[in-house]
Amino acid sequence: MRLLFATNCKLSKDDGAPKTATSNYRTSLLSRFKQKPSQIHFSTAKRVLRYIKGTINYGLKFEKVVSRDLIGYCDSDGAGSLDDSRSTKGYYFSFYSAIFFWNSKKQKLVAQSLTETKYISTAATAYQAIWIKKILGDLGYQ
Numbered sequence: 001m002r003l004l005f006a007t008n009c010k011l012s013k014d015d016g017a018p019k020t021a022t023s024n025y026r027t028s029l030l031s032r033f034k035q036k037p038s039q040i041h042f043s044t045a046k047r048v049l050r051y052i053k054g055t056i057n058y059g060l061k062f063e064k065v066v067s068r069d070l071i072g073y074c075d076s077d078g079a080g081s082l083d084d085s086r087s088t089k090g091y092y093f094s095f096y097s098a099i100f101f102w103n104s105k106k107q108k109l110v111a112q113s114l115t116e117t118k119y120i121s122t123a124a125t126a127y128q129a130i131w132i133k134k135i136l137g138d139l140g141y142q
Contacts, residue, residue: 065097066123070132074125076107078114085110089121093132101132 029039030048033041074091090104112115 003070017138019055062097070095070129072125072129074099074121076121078111079116087111087117087119089124091125091128093122093129095136101128103128 011067030041030045031038034066070093072093074089076089078087086106086109088104089107090102092099092102096098107117107120109120111120
């Protein structure tokens with residue numbers, strides 16, 4: 001399986017590389033650097049587009065689900081941003097195996113350790129899980 005990003009690829013706002021035209025630069029993670037994209041950002045964006053082109057015929061298989069469990073997943077990186085040392089946290093929830101709620105954003109705090117980063121992500125996910133369970137209860141799902 002080819003990876004979307006090179007495992008050793010770390011991006012920052014001011015990486016010293018020559019700047020490119022902003023009209024060539026369109027992806028979610030990479031959009032953090034849209035104010036001053038460099039050649040490294042442009043190369044990474046091209047790699048993303050090549051990945052999409054190479055996996056265009058891949059698909060998803062959906063099967064009948066008998067379980068109606070609410071399932072949540074979360075993760076975070078450790079100081080993933082080279083510019084401000086903040087981590088990105090993300091989570092999603094599925095119900096009847098369909099993802100219906102997700103979030104991914106930079107943490108407001110700079111964590112002192114990977115454990116603290118994971119704790120912040122897990123706490124945010126637990127908070128949302130409680131909120132979703134209450135809503136599902138109001139809708140008649142127990």
